[in-house]
Amino acid sequence: MTAQPDLSAPLPPQRTAPAVGKLVVPCLIGALVALTLGIYGRLHNPTGVAVNIAGFSSPGSVKSWLATGATVFAIVQVISALVMYGKVPRVTAPNWIGGLHRWSGRIAFLLAVPVAVHCLYALGFQHYSTRVLIHSLAGCAFFGAFTVKMLILPKKGLPGWVLPVVGAVVFTVLVVVWFTSAYWFFSTFGIKR
Amino acid sequence: MRRNTPLITLLTGAALGIVLLIASMLSTPSKAPAGYSAAATPSPASSAAPQPSPASATATPSPASPSATAPAVVTAPAKADYAGRVQGDGASIAISIHDGRAIAYVCNGSSIEAWYKGTAVNGVLIMTGKNHAHLSAIYDFGKVTGDVLAHGTDYSFAVGVVNQPSGLYQATALVRGATIKAGWIVLPNNTKVGALEPDADSPAPSATRAPDLDVATGTAQDGDVVLHATLVSGATGSGF
Numbered sequence: 001m002t003a004q005p006d007l008s009a010p011l012p013p014q015r016t017a018p019a020v021g022k023l024v025v026p027c028l029i030g031a032l033v034a035l036t037l038g039i040y041g042r043l044h045n046p047t048g049v050a051v052n053i054a055g056f057s058s059p060g061s062v063k064s065w066l067a068t069g070a071t072v073f074a075i076v077q078v079i080s081a082l083v084m085y086g087k088v089p090r091v092t093a094p095n096w097i098g099g100l101h102r103w104s105g106r107i108a109f110l111l112a113v114p115v116a117v118h119c120l121y122a123l124g125f126q127h128y129s130t131r132v133l134i135h136s137l138a139g140c141a142f143f144g145a146f147t148v149k150m151l152i153l154p155k156k157g158l159p160g161w162v163l164p165v166v167g168a169v170v171f172t173v174l175v176v177v178w179f180t181s182a183y184w185f186f187s188t189f190g191i192k193r
Numbered sequence: 194m195r196r197n198t199p200l201i202t203l204l205t206g207a208a209l210g211i212v213l214l215i216a217s218m219l220s221t222p223s224k225a226p227a228g229y230s231a232a233a234t235p236s237p238a239s240s241a242a243p244q245p246s247p248a249s250a251t252a253t254p255s256p257a258s259p260s261a262t263a264p265a266v267v268t269a270p271a272k273a274d275y276a277g278r279v280q281g282d283g284a285s286i287a288i289s290i291h292d293g294r295a296i297a298y299v300c301n302g303s304s305i306e307a308w309y310k311g312t313a314v315n316g317v318l319i320m321t322g323k324n325h326a327h328l329s330a331i332y333d334f335g336k337v338t339g340d341v342l343a344h345g346t347d348y349s350f351a352v353g354v355v356n357q358p359s360g361l362y363q364a365t366a367l368v369r370g371a372t373i374k375a376g377w378i379v380l381p382n383n384t385k386v387g388a389l390e391p392d393a394d395s396p397a398p399s400a401t402r403a404p405d406l407d408v409a410t411g412t413a414q415d416g417d418v419v420l421h422a423t424l425v426s427g428a429t430g431s432g433f
Contacts, residue, residue, distance in 0.1 A: 046317070060331070106202050113206045117213040128319060128327055129342075150199035188340050188349045 019157045026151035034144025037116070041125030041136065059122065061192060063115045064182035070115070071178040073108035074171050077101060081167055109146060112174070116143065135180035142173045268333045269316035272427045274360045275337045276378055277352025285386040286350050287361035287378040288318070288330070288337055289427035295320055296425050296433065297328055298361050298376045299343045306376065306388040306400045307343040324397040355381055357424060358408050363432060364420035365393065374398075375413065375420055377406045389415065 080101040083093050119139060127133040149166045152158065276287040284301035295313040297320055300306040309328045311320025318339065320328040330339020330350075338351040362377040374393035378386045387403030404413045406422055413420045425432030 102198070106205075109202060109206050110209060113210045114213055117210050117217065121214060121217045123317070128321070128329070132329075147203060150203040153199040154197065189338065189351070 019159060020162075022155050022158060023148075023152060023162065026148045026155075029151060030144040030146075030148035032144075033147045034140045037120060037143055038125050038136070038140040041120045041140070044120070044124060046122055046124035059118060060185050060189070063118055064185040065193075066111050066115045067178050067182040070108040070111040071174060071182070073104045073111065074174050076104040077108065077167070078171055080104065081164070085164065108174075112142070131180050131184060135177060138173050138176040138180065142170065142177050145170045145173055269313075270332075270334050272430075273332065273334070273337075274355050274357075274427045275332070275352050276355040276360055276380055277350070278380070279341070279348035279350040279352075281348070283346070284343070284348055285378045285380060285384075286341065286348070286352060287355075287425075288328075288332075288352075289361055289425050289432070290318070290332065291427040291430045291433045294433060295427075296361070297341075298363075298378060298425075299326075299328075299341050299348065300376060300378055300386050300388045302386045303388060303402045304400055305344045305346055306390075308374075308376065309341075357426065357428070359383075361425040361432075362387075362406060362408075362411070362422040363425050364413065364422040366418055366420055368418050373415070373418075373420075375403045375415070375422070377403060377413075377422065379406070379408060383408075387413075 079088075080097050082088050083091055083097050084101060086093065116139060125136045125140070127136065145166070149163075149170050152162065152166065270290065271292055273290045274287070275289075276285065278285050279299070284299055284305060286297065286299045288295060288297040290313040293312060293314055295309075295311050295318055297309040297311075298306070299309070307322045307324070307326040309320035309322040309326060311318065311328070313332065316331050316333060318328065318330040318332055318337065322328070322343075324344070326341075326343050328339060328341040330337050330341075332338070334354070336351055336353045340347060340349045342348075359379045359381045362379065364375045366373050371391060372393045373389060373391055375389040376387060380386070385406055385408075387406060388400040389403040390398040390400045392398055404415045404420070406413045411422045411424075413422060423432050427433075
């Protein structure tokens with residue numbers, strides 16, 4: 001059972017309305033997650049320090065590599081989603097593509113969590129430059145958007161565009177987060193461990 | 194079963210985040226003037242300390258282990274002076290840190306220069322200056338690494354500790370109603386990089402090349418005015 005709409009029989013409006021209504025609660029929870037992270041990051045006094053991973057030259061490089069890893073897995077997400085939806089010409093979805101999509105997503109998410117903890121605990125929500133402000137906003141928004149995606153995934157009867165749109169939002173926000181942090185870090189300090 | 198896996202993913206991530214947060218909280222209070230602990234510097238203590246690794250991210254790291262086995266490593270000094278050239282050699286920078294406060298100066302020897310003030314806490318330096326100038330960096334006992342915006346120009350830097358007479362010098366004087374302010378960065382090889390703001394009270398002061406500084410006497414001759422420079426020293430607190 002997929003969430004794709006039945007194109008041969010147009011849905012009557014009274015069937016789509018409650019389906020879209022199913023998005024309200026996940027979106028509210030996602031917004032709450034993003035707001036909670038942002039408010040915590042703003043109110044908590046940044047310590048400049050958090051648990052970290054040995055073997056790297058600085059917390060910045062640890063986070064940059066983890067974020068880059070998450071972004072690479074997120075690219076796998078986009079490609080596998082395109083294959084699943086049959087959007088890649090002359091490629092039929094192999095039966096393992098769903099597993100690839102789920103596991104790349106889980107890994108990307110779990111790679112991003114330690115980065116976010118370090119950001120929020122050690123550095124906080126900051127706005128002293130445009131890059132930092134965009135990064136702070138997008139970082140909070142990412143976890144909100146990801147929460148929405150996870151909460152609506154099991155819901156049945158959603159319009160077919162919902163998951164691709166939410167997935168695209170999650171991916172786009174993650175790329176913004178990466179671009180304003182890891183890309184900046186590597187281009188400023190060089191690609192180093 | 195299948196329906197719940199996204200929720201499990203979400204809850205696993207949340208649990209991981211909470212565990213890391215608790216671990217961070219447990220590892221922080223034990224250090225008073227601490228810096229970036231653990232991986233901040235490749236000191237033997239920190240590299241030997243077991244830390245939650247991304248590979249074991251799905252396995253729950255013990256919240257007690259980081260605080261128990263990785264005692265706080267103080268990696269950021271309370272008093273320090275740094276100076277050197279920025280990456281690309283376009284300018285020089287000097288930063289002095291004294292008990293949580295910091296003063297910095299970036300200068301290319303002529304028109305691009307800016308003064309910064311800010312805070313230095315736990316190895317993190319956040320400073321601002323006039324005309325949207327700002328500086329962010331991390332510092333430890335050996336060096337300070339970061340980036341700085343001066344006159345719309347972005348510089349990256351990684352410069353080391355310096356000792357007197359190298360460092361940052363500043364001179365101000367009231368001449369014909371205007372405050373002139375000069376700054377010199379004296380590098381370890383005795384190169385002097387300085388600029389002079391003829392109207393330092395302006396919200397966006399312009400600058401020209403500074404007259405030569407005699408480090409021994411701390412004076413510089415600007416036309417008919419003798420400027421008396423003071424060393425901005427984080428080590429002694431002079432100039433703060």
